[in-house]
Amino acid sequence: MMAFFSCGKENAKxxxxxxxxxxxxxxxxxxxxxADRIGGDLISLQxxxxxxxxPAYWNPNEEELSLYQSAxxxxxNGANYAKWMENVSLPSxxxxxxxxxxxxxxxxxxxxxxxxxxxxxxxxxxGVAFTTWLDFDLAIEQAEVIKDILIKKLPKEKLVLDxxxxxxxxxxxxxxxxxxDVTLQLKDINVLGSHPVYQYLSKSYNLNIRSVHFEPDVFPxxxxxxxxxxxxxxxxxxxxxWEGHPNKKTENRFHELNIxxxxxxxxxxxxxxxxxxxxxxxxxxxxxx
Amino acid sequence: MKESFYLAIKYLVFYKFRTLVLVLSxxxxxxxxxxxxxxxxxxxxQMLLRADATPLVIGAxxxxxxxxxxxxxxxxxxIEPIKLLKVEELNSTELGxxxxxxxxxxARGFPIVGTDxxxxxxxxxxxxxxRNLQYVGECVLGSEVAKKxxxxxxxxxxxxxxxxxxxxxxxxxxxKIVGVxxxxxxxxxxxxxxxxxxxxxxxxxxxxxxxxxxxxxxxLILKRDSSRVTTSSKVxxxxxxxxxxxxxxxxHGSLEEYPITSILFVPNDVKSATILRGRxxxxxxxxxxxxxxxxxxxxLQTIFRIKRIFNMVFTLVxxxxxxxxxxxxxxTLRLRKEELFTMFTIxxxxxxxxxxxxxxxxLMIVLSGTIASVLYGFTGFFIEDFIRQFII
Amino acid sequence: xxxxxxxxxxxxxxxxxxxxxxxxxxSGSKTAIIGTSGYGKTTMLNLIAGIILPVSGDVIIExxxxxxxxxxxxxxxxxxxxxFIFQDFKLISYLNVMDNILLPFRINSTLQIKRETKQxxxxxxEELGIAxxxxxxxxxxxxxxxxxxxxxxxxxNQPSIILADEPTGNLDPENKKKIMDILFSAVEKYNxxxxxxxxxxxxxxxxxxxxxxxxxxxL
Numbered sequence: 080m081m082a083f084f085s086c087g088k089e090n091a092k093x094x095x096x097x098x099x100x101x102x103x104x105x106x107x108x109x110x111x112x113x114a115d116r117i118g119g120d121l122i123s124l125q126x127x128x129x130x131x132x133x134p135a136y137w138n139p140n141e142e143e144l145s146l147y148q149s150a151x152x153x154x155x156n157g158a159n160y161a162k163w164m165e166n167v168s169l170p171s172x173x174x175x176x177x178x179x180x181x182x183x184x185x186x187x188x189x190x191x192x193x194x195x196x197x198x199x200x201x202x203x204x205x206g207v208a209f210t211t212w213l214d215f216d217l218a219i220e221q222a223e224v225i226k227d228i229l230i231k232k233l234p235k236e237k238l239v240l241d242x243x244x245x246x247x248x249x250x251x252x253x254x255x256x257x258x259x260d261v262t263l264q265l266k267d268i269n270v271l272g273s274h275p276v277y278q279y280l281s282k283s284y285n286l287n288i289r290s291v292h293f294e295p296d297v298f299p300x301x302x303x304x305x306x307x308x309x310x311x312x313x314x315x316x317x318x319x320x321w322e323g324h325p326n327k328k329t330e331n332r333f334h335e336l337n338i339x340x341x342x343x344x345x346x347x348x349x350x351x352x353x354x355x356x357x358x359x360x361x362x363x364x365x366x367x368x
Numbered sequence: 369m370k371e372s373f374y375l376a377i378k379y380l381v382f383y384k385f386r387t388l389v390l391v392l393s394x395x396x397x398x399x400x401x402x403x404x405x406x407x408x409x410x411x412x413x414q415m416l417l418r419a420d421a422t423p424l425v426i427g428a429x430x431x432x433x434x435x436x437x438x439x440x441x442x443x444x445x446x447i448e449p450i451k452l453l454k455v456e457e458l459n460s461t462e463l464g465x466x467x468x469x470x471x472x473x474x475a476r477g478f479p480i481v482g483t484d485x486x487x488x489x490x491x492x493x494x495x496x497x498x499r500n501l502q503y504v505g506e507c508v509l510g511s512e513v514a515k516k517x518x519x520x521x522x523x524x525x526x527x528x529x530x531x532x533x534x535x536x537x538x539x540x541x542x543x544k545i546v547g548v549x550x551x552x553x554x555x556x557x558x559x560x561x562x563x564x565x566x567x568x569x570x571x572x573x574x575x576x577x578x579x580x581x582x583x584x585x586x587x588l589i590l591k592r593d594s595s596r597v598t599t600s601s602k603v604x605x606x607x608x609x610x611x612x613x614x615x616x617x618x619x620h621g622s623l624e625e626y627p628i629t630s631i632l633f634v635p636n637d638v639k640s641a642t643i644l645r646g647r648x649x650x651x652x653x654x655x656x657x658x659x660x661x662x663x664x665x666x667x668l669q670t671i672f673r674i675k676r677i678f679n680m681v682f683t684l685v686x687x688x689x690x691x692x693x694x695x696x697x698x699x700t701l702r703l704r705k706e707e708l709f710t711m712f713t714i715x716x717x718x719x720x721x722x723x724x725x726x727x728x729x730x731l732m733i734v735l736s737g738t739i740a741s742v743l744y745g746f747t748g749f750f751i752e753d754f755i756r757q758f759i760i
Numbered sequence: 761x762x763x764x765x766x767x768x769x770x771x772x773x774x775x776x777x778x779x780x781x782x783x784x785x786x787s788g789s790k791t792a793i794i795g796t797s798g799y800g801k802t803t804m805l806n807l808i809a810g811i812i813l814p815v816s817g818d819v820i821i822e823x824x825x826x827x828x829x830x831x832x833x834x835x836x837x838x839x840x841x842x843x844f845i846f847q848d849f850k851l852i853s854y855l856n857v858m859d860n861i862l863l864p865f866r867i868n869s870t871l872q873i874k875r876e877t878k879q880x881x882x883x884x885x886e887e888l889g890i891a892x893x894x895x896x897x898x899x900x901x902x903x904x905x906x907x908x909x910x911x912x913x914x915x916x917n918q919p920s921i922i923l924a925d926e927p928t929g930n931l932d933p934e935n936k937k938k939i940m941d942i943l944f945s946a947v948e949k950y951n952x953x954x955x956x957x958x959x960x961x962x963x964x965x966x967x968x969x970x971x972x973x974x975x976x977x978x979l
Contacts, residue, residue: 145499162615165618166615167486168485168504170484171466171484172465375855375866406905713869714863715835715838716867717832717835720868724867735870
């Protein structure tokens with residue numbers, strides 16, 4: 080099986096070679112980050128998702144899929160993240176659904192385009208929001224699942240794994256606390272989402288975010304602008320969260336509409352620089368400003 | 369004695385047709401019971417081998433024999449399905465891991481077995497050609513399937529439609545062959561392996577179609593608004609999955625509720641197996657757990673009883689045949705009275721004459737025994753195929 | 761010298777009886793016994809050969825009272841000393857000519873097949889004009905050829921007594937003469953006593969003595 084890595088990140092460490100090697104692969108960056116923080120040198124961690132795609136909608140090719148198939152642990156997000164997993168063959172005993180423990184708390188998607196065949200009834204697509212890691216308490220739960228599975232695979236390393244997890248938990252809790260503080264500032268602001276990816280952020284920090292389907296690099300259509308008007312609250316200050324900075328034209332139009340723009344990167348994929356914590360910290364700093 | 373042997377051979381060779389008939393008849397009579405014995409013994413061994421290699425099987429309550437036969441030998445007996453949810457439940461017990469099996473359809477006479485990749489590693493199945501399953505719509509063939517249907521990697525295999533009338537239900541799916549397994553000398557050689565999801569697509573629980581948001585033909589749309597499209601049943605469902613339409617394939621509802629026929633459970637150890645079996649003893653459990661080796665041994669006990677009956681029948685037939693052969697020998701001696709008298713008059717003793725006749729009989733018995741042995745030896749070449757084809 | 765003295769013989773479950781006061785054959789003589797069928801000529805040959813035993817009386821061959829021998833000794837004596845040419849040849853259908861000729865050597869351990877035995881077969885067969893028939897089976901032979909095979913079998917061991925029962929039956933005159941010449945030649949060669957039973961009066965020339973059996977058969 081040939082090795083296939085993207086983003087130049089080298090994960091095979093010398094120390095691993097001397098011990099039993101547990102290969103781990105993930106479906107998005109946050110899980111990769113958690114596994115790396117917890118497993119560190121003890122595991123052979125792979126991240127093969129190209130930098131320029133949204134991991135939720137990425138489709139691995141045959142070579143990439145075979146890397147998933149051969150991994151000892153496949154960390155899945157759950158909540159129907161990574162639709163490609165529905166149509167491929169994976170060894171189910173090695174898939175770890177990191178959100179299984181809180182599946183009852185998953186947030187349903189609203190206003191999802193669905194379809195049904197024939198008039199007999201509606202067949203809703205699986206409509207749950209999947210950016211669970213934006214609720215840092217849920218992120219901690221997902222990390223704990225990763226810790227548990229790694230302990231099962233490497234029982235002798237329990238102490239190290241526990242310690243690593245605790246460190247990560249503290250970092251995430253710190254982030255969570257900061258998030259609570261800064262989002263207090265938004266309580267009188269109508270927070271909008273450029274894309275329906277902020278559900279867990281919205282719920283856990285009481286932001287009541289309503290979203291449209293805008294892309295940062297695409298100027299919205301007239302219909303889309305009309306849709307935006309339906310969620311703008313002219314009695315309040317409006318702020319739209321974007322996954323990436325919108326293009327100039329869009330930005331100007333937002334300025335005209337008196338809607339503020341704030342980039343809040345959900346960090347689904349590996350950042351060009353820094354790590355998950357850095358990205359979230361930057362998000363929080365931007366809100367604070 | 370050498371001369372008597374010589375004369376005996378001369379007699380048998382001269383009357384070769386008669387000799388052949390007698391020798392073949394006796395040979396067959398000798399072979400049948402030992403051949404059957406071998407068939408039964410080897411069938412037992414094969415069945416037990418397969419059963420012993422499968423720790424536990426879980427399925428809907430009902431006949432444990434049908435459940436085990438379906439799961440181990442893919443005989444596709446009618447059994448109630450259970451839900452995929454059960455797999456997750458079993459995995460969460462941390463007593464081992466569960467492998468789902470869905471085996472209800474056939475493709476050109478061979479059972480389609482829907483499962484996941486764990487099955488291949490559990491059964492130590494390796495590839496002779498191609499690769500293992502990756503995408504829905506693909507299949508991996510057992511060695512016998514590829515050989516009998518003359519198919520190889522890159523070819524296609526269409527699932528056999530259950531019911532031509534049931535247009536809204538199961539329909540044939542053209543599956544792409546991506547791999548062929550090495551010979552395993554197990555029922556896996558005669559199976560067509562797919563992912564579970566491919567089986568569900570055949571069932572009609574999953575499908576792919578053109579993007580409904582982009583449909584122009586008004587006759588296909590019953591109702592449309594900004595959030596929902598209702599189509600008529602006329603919309604074309606893909607019956608083949610390829611790179612172009614893979615993304616369009618989807619399943620309605622929760623996969624956990626989808627049906628499977630059984631689960632192979634691989635416990636961590638004996639204690640885990642015992643604990644799990646104990647849990648299934650509770651009345652509220654909707655499923656049953658079966659230990660394949662126990663079920664197959666019970667089944668074989670029945671076969672063993674039948675074997676005794678067969679042996680009795682063969683013994684009786686054998687005795688009858690021997691009596692007939694004895695009669696033939698006696699009648700032949702009567703016919704040869706003059707020849708024997710000639711020998712006597714020339715100078716042969718009664719003992720010498722008996723010696724010649726005795727050698728004839730011994731030679732026939734030896735030849736019959738040889739034929740029986742050769743047939744017995746030949747069965748060794750074909751018996752495994754025979755057992756796989758007709759017994760398991 | 762072959763002598764039958766006070767012979768009384770009967771077959772079980774049969775009315776036939778044979779009774780001879782005295783009948784003698786000199787060594788080296790050629791005797792033809794004639795008479796109508798049913799008088800017991802063949803029976804008499806069988807008595808001389810020791811194939812059957814008289815109820816009473818003696819069969820003496822060169823001071824050997826063979827009628828008093830055990831079965832085994834009679835058989836051994838017969839096979840070593842007597843060449844019997846049967847009326848119906850008595851060839852074994854599943855043996856070829858060579859094997860039929862060698863039959864006496866295979867069924868009695870007093871005779872052994874040696875290299876020279878097969879050589880003798882070849883020579884004798886050549887003499888009898890059947891050398892090219894050695895691999896053939898009796899079903900493929902003519903009447904005359906079968907007769908010669910029977911003679912070859914009887915003469916192979918150079919017997920001192922040759923008993924021939926109707927040796928020329930059903931043969932054409934040319935073959936009859938050939939057969940008789942062979943027999944007479946064997947008598948000279950082996951210094952044998954020839955006793956021939958025949959009802960073929962054309963073949964009586966050459967015999968030293970002709971006996972009408974009804975003169976001896978009392979019953």
